Amino acid sequence: MHMSVKQQIPKEKGMDNTLNLARKGYLYIKSNTDTYDSDLYETRLMGQKAVCISGEEASNLFYDEDLFQRHGAAPMRVQKTLTGVDAVQTMDGDAHRHRKQLFLSLMTPDHQKHLADLVRERCQVSISKWEMEDEIILFDEMKDILCWAACRWSGIPLTEADLKERADSFSEMVDAFGAAGPRHWRGRIARPLIEEWLTEIIENVRTGRYEAIAGSPLYEVAFHKDLEGNLLGIEMAAIELINIIRPIVAIAIYITFSALALYDYPEYKEKLKSGDPSEQGRFVQEVRRHYPLAPFLGARVKKDFTWKNYDFKEGTLVLLDVYGTNHDSRLWDTPYEFDPDRFKEWQENLYSFIPQGGGEPAKGHRCPGEGITVEMMKTALDFLVNQIDYDVPKQNLSYSLIKIPTLPKSGFVISNVKRKS
Numbered sequence: 001m002h003m004s005v006k007q008q009i010p011k012e013k014g015m016d017n018t019l020n021l022a023r024k025g026y027l028y029i030k031s032n033t034d035t036y037d038s039d040l041y042e043t044r045l046m047g048q049k050a051v052c053i054s055g056e057e058a059s060n061l062f063y064d065e066d067l068f069q070r071h072g073a074a075p076m077r078v079q080k081t082l083t084g085v086d087a088v089q090t091m092d093g094d095a096h097r098h099r100k101q102l103f104l105s106l107m108t109p110d111h112q113k114h115l116a117d118l119v120r121e122r123c124q125v126s127i128s129k130w131e132m133e134d135e136i137i138l139f140d141e142m143k144d145i146l147c148w149a150a151c152r153w154s155g156i157p158l159t160e161a162d163l164k165e166r167a168d169s170f171s172e173m174v175d176a177f178g179a180a181g182p183r184h185w186r187g188r189i190a191r192p193l194i195e196e197w198l199t200e201i202i203e204n205v206r207t208g209r210y211e212a213i214a215g216s217p218l219y220e221v222a223f224h225k226d227l228e229g230n231l232l233g234i235e236m237a238a239i240e241l242i243n244i245i246r247p248i249v250a251i252a253i254y255i256t257f258s259a260l261a262l263y264d265y266p267e268y269k270e271k272l273k274s275g276d277p278s279e280q281g282r283f284v285q286e287v288r289r290h291y292p293l294a295p296f297l298g299a300r301v302k303k304d305f306t307w308k309n310y311d312f313k314e315g316t317l318v319l320l321d322v323y324g325t326n327h328d329s330r331l332w333d334t335p336y337e338f339d340p341d342r343f344k345e346w347q348e349n350l351y352s353f354i355p356q357g358g359g360e361p362a363k364g365h366r367c368p369g370e371g372i373t374v375e376m377m378k379t380a381l382d383f384l385v386n387q388i389d390y391d392v393p394k395q396n397l398s399y400s401l402i403k404i405p406t407l408p409k410s411g412f413v414i415s416n417v418k419r420k421s
């Protein structure tokens with residue numbers, strides 16, 4: 001009898017490697033694929049078989065909707081903190097594409113410009129406050145600025161008195177998803193409070209007690225209809241509204257890393273003074289490639305298939321290495337060096353540069369908010385370079401690659417802030 005010879009793919013030793021993942025953080029998948037010299041390996045994570053994959057070919061595979069589905073892939077601990085339960089991230093097929101269109105319709109260049117104007121306005125107002133303080137923590141300030149701007153832009157009423165608490169809650173949901181212990185639980189507690197707050201607002205919009213402007217994210221989410229023509233359940237509408245505001249607040253992480261890069265590579269601070277958009281663009285891309293934010297993504301095999309001689313079985317959990325693909329030496333020269341100029345030569349590619357996922361946003365799960373992210377980062381960058389002067393006092397600027405998500409330990413303290421004349 002003829003038997004086909006299947007290549008044995010590497011298997012990570014151990015009954016369960018969840019602890020190993022927790023110990024290696026952002027480097028978990030890549031350290032194994034490097035050791036095994038293989039784009040894929042089998043392991044056991046969270047009590048189940050899982051296949052980890054890394055690199056451009058892997059990301060191309062992962063976004064094949066015929067082969068993978070999202071339903072049943074995200075762990076409850078992530079849904080109860082980061083994404084919300086049963087939201088857009090867990091949908092598939094036509095229903096997903098329809099829901100996705102709602103998000104994409106709110107991320108147009110006009111929307112981006114409106115949001116950027118608000119961020120700029122609030123940054124300007126903040127300078128006077130900062131000039132009176134010895135020092136400020138940039139991450140904390142940016143989180144509040146972005147939360148204020150995101151709520152204004154989307155039409156969500158938010159008082160100055162509530163701003164800080166709400167901004168903290170959005171940020172805690174992000175901080176919680178990869179964490180254990182108090183960090184995790186702060187996010188678990190923050191989410192229902194925000195869901196309750198926004199559920200009430202959406203209810204008021206639907207009954208006309210609160211007037212939302214047509215075209216605003218609040219209005220469009222409140223009156224979005226599914227493929228059957230039904231309004232979203234009120235809790236789901238709140239969850240999807242959070243899926244717009246929370247990640248805007250999270251851009252504070254990238255802005256903090258941008259400030260770190262300006263400090264560590266002062267030559268770019270000089271270059272960026274001219275306000276040259278392509279210089280800004282390359283810097284922002286390199287911040288998104290170089291610094292860690294999303295570690296990896298999960299999906300389940302939809303139907304059996306073979307890739308690189310390995311049989312993927314229906315239902316198997318597959319993790320795509322986001323951080324490792326952005327640091328793959330086959331795609332990026334000296335991948336651990338910060339070098340915005342690498343983007344001068346770069347050929348745009350949907351699968352090799354995946355800080356916010358791969359593939360096309362309208363067809364698959366790639367982040368719809370990349371345009372907004374890039375625009376807000378450019379706005380903040382110009383602000384840091386051209387609108388204020390500041391000192392960077394001695395502090396712990398190191399960031400962990402084990403902790404998910406991560407940030408420079410000090411949150412980036414700046415002192416002697418002055419408005420540039």
Ligand code: HEM
Nearest residue numbers: 088089244247248250251293294356357365366367369372
């Ligand atoms: C802070 C910067 C951001 C990062 C690092 C980021 C990263 C990601 C990643 C990795 C995904 C998953 C892609 C996948 O599952 O294949 C995603 C999805 C998503 N992001 Fe972002 N994102 C950011 C900002 C934003 C912004 C500003 C928005 C909206 C204003 C947004 C809204 C979403 C939504 C709604 C999804 C789910 C898409 C889907 O499942 O179809 N994100 N993002």
